[in-house]
Amino acid sequence: MTEWREFDDDVASAPSSADIAALTSLAADLEALDYTVDGVGALLGAQAYAALGRGQLAPALLESRRILEGARVGAGASAGAGAGGHSAVPVLLWLLGETVAGKDLAAAFPRIGVAGLERLRLIECETHAPASNAGTIQETEGAAPSPQAATPTDDAAQRWRAAVELRPYGSDVGGNLWVASDLGSEQRPGPLRHDHVLGIGGASLTLAQTVMRSPVDRALDLGTGCGIQAFHLLSHARHVTATDISDRALAFARFNLLLNAPALDLDPRRLTERVSLRRGSLLEPVAGERFDLVVSNPPFVITPRTDSQNEAYTYRDGGLAGDAIVETLVRELPGVLTPGGVAQLLGNWEITEGTPWDRRIRSFVPAGVDAWIIQREQLSPVQYAETWLRDAAEHRDRGAYLDSFGDYLADFALRSVEGIGFGWVWLRRPLDARNLVRVTLEEITHEIEQPVGPHLAAAVRRNDWLAAHTEQAASGIGIADEFLLVADDVTEERHQRPGAEHPGVILLRQGAGLRRTTLLSTELAGFASACDGDLTAGQIAGALAMLLERPDAAFTSELLVDVEQLIREGFLIPAP
Template sequence: MTEPPEPSAPLHDAAVVDSLGADLRTAGYTTDGVTGLLGADADAAFARGVWWPALRATDRAPRDREALAVMVRLFLLGADEPRARVHTAFPGAGVDALVANGVLATTAAGTLRAALDIRPHGDGQRDFVVVSDLDSALRDGAVRRDHVLGIGGASISLARAVVRDPVGRALDLGTGCGIQALHLDAHCTDIVATDTNERALALAAATARLNGMSWDLRCGSLFEPVAGERFDLIVSNPPFVVGAGARDYIYRDSGVVGDGLCANLIGQVGAHLEPGGTAHIMANWIVREGDDWRERVSGWLAHTGLHAWVVQRELADPVSYVSLWTSDAGEPPEQAARRGGEWLDWFAAERIAAIGMGMITLRAPRADDQRPPEHILEEITAADEALTGPEVAAFFARREYLYRTTDEHLLAARLSTAPVFLEEQSLPGPDGWQVVGAAVRRPGGPGAVLGVDEVSRALLAGCRGEVPLGTLIELLAAHHAVDAGALATAALPVIREAIGRGIVYQAD
């Protein structure tokens, strides 16, 4: 695959970046600004992939929003715009400078179109601008080999799952356009961002400058650029795609066979975490015929010395997996069919039945944490159970609490049940509906569901932070005419699991 010649990196002129940023701010090119221009209905349709209402709305933009309309049409809708309109929208940067810096391109008809994806992005508190390459929907043919991904589902999932406690040093390994570093800036003093792709580093630098940030950008693979250094927080959305080891596209292909890149990353991360530090890593893993995915990932974790929470969010069959990544690259049908066929043949030869996709969160023990490394691997696929930073932080806090709290102390503790739903499954019988199963669920909590019987549901209902757990168990034992000690022995594992899932917590 050959690439067109590129005399210099995109947005190589800092003065042009600054002028571009000023033009974007003046026009109100923010998430709220775009929504206000398009209107709620057209904006919602655009989010679903229906573009014509947005084009219609920008065509009818009032004069005082014409610059914003041009920006939306160029960068979000992929439209060609007359040079005069673009000149009016970017009076500071200037059309010629934007073309020279790879932001815009001149068409054969003399109009201008976007050569980069520049889009607003918000975290609920602040507005950002993110620079990346145009995805396959806004360009002709396949993406470049050194294509730089923009804001995608995986990057958003990772950003939501990161624990946002203030820390000193953070590492964004495989930064791409810089979306993770962008979110790290609010709570990390120093940020190092690495990538093997020089074009990605150039666009990440532009993203940082447009948002008034400064990151230490370094080129290299895995932890090579930070050899001997440690961090309080590491985040990584690496090129994790499982394949035969080719490197057709840098953003997805590591050049390492199978899931070897993720295995190597997990094996090395502990040497770069400070005590008490956390790593959040998006990963894919091979699931061979007859194997349990947990066994493979557990092998990666075995000698790390780290606590781990691994959540498999999806399990894709080979055809779905290959189709996802071939369509993502925008290759012509014949090329995609050839490459996809070779990919599937490799999967078949390797006996790969599926590919697991999810999040691996790692925690380095503190000096006072003498627990043996604990590895929790589970499948959580519901859309409303996505990982969030607060949930991840609470998960590790609960695991430590359970280790430090003996059964004796737990029986003496006053416990409260979190806001939960009791869900029952019933079947019709001769006496009407008969309950055949029940569970309590904490809404929004990933994996926060616990099966209950008559006694445990009564026990959870009684946890109101008023009396010790042991007293509740004694009252239940008396009510059911059973031995209190035996009931405690049976109830404590249930209570511990409920605490681990955030369903019950110590009230004091």
């Protein structure tokens, strides 16, 4: 078994979580400032807040400066009046990358104080730096953020800038939370450091919304980063093991867990009772262990291999050629699952020239494992290179950008890659080797309902229900004796040419979940219209056979196969 130890290091370039009392004081100040998703939205106003979500900081910056100036002159009664009118201070500091005067910090954070914020390594001194230059000073990568050589004694001249981002997060599991991560290129211009710890990004939110949240005993968050998936897992798992290859990431995760301990139902002095933080690559830190649920937003980005390992970004680049990181996880994750255990992860996979999109990713799935893989997006090599070079702010240096772009295209050409897929992978270890195994791959690129996790869980239950009836079909039972209903969110559309006696196209549409649309034959439309729970599937099929003068057994059998697909996709559901 691989040796591991509980991670509790104090990493100099990450926030400090050593002082529990200081974290409690910080949380109290943040609450008093209403530094929450709703609070920031109300402070900035709808338009500025929406612009901030798009990465446009200017409207929020102008409004925050106006509010803070009003507080200084005693005119902030209407906006930002809570907490002495200094509610704009954390927004300016941690969301917008502005420098803030020490006297404003002291007024906004009376419990933790400026010195406490500095001890927690959330701020750093910027002597005599004008606010308009916030974020232009770069520290040496890997070194601890440190104050300038001399801290001025004049509070009016002393200014502070964010050492990290501290962002409010509106969680459906813990209410108002705060998440610390590294500053992005919007707040601190320039390329990201290569051990950058990503905050709440689109991929992490996607995974959180996708996970099926059934109660489990032990869960694994593989590649925890700042710990966002662990937050969610704690709502339905007795114990969470969170791993990462980066010491900095684990330090951020520990800080975030302890800062939000009350909301996450954690005892900060006995964190290991519910959370284990471990350093290591992929499954090495949990060798020999088994989990009921594994979630992972792994470093799946396909990046050209270079001679210098320092050129990789640990939060996104797995260090393996092509899509090998996703292949490795899909092949090996079932080995750490308990019988009936589930793994859910995000990933990229390569699509080679002239082959279907699903051929390669299908080949990763080991025998005897249930799998459901949904491709949500497909990019060309050019689009892919553009996306990830911009992600790390590498497009700012024209020469380096062209070199990196060429490396991407050459790397994909080496393997004849014509597309890169992105999507969700669900894997399950069957309870018993005798269980029927199902592998489903599909492409769903349209907008869906979020969070989609409950709908995915319902789909799995329907598939299990169908699998049980498939096993019974040999004895002549199957779904024929079951009562079915049309799902509540399903509507029917009929299209026909003007003057036509019958519709030429009949569609069923889902208004919720995966929002599928399916084309119906006339007989299948007739079947669906009769699914009100009064007749069994077999009785409805028999009545249609008589009506259409198709009394042969083949008609009924083929119709019920199509009905099973409608159940599988959620258009029809078993009656309670």
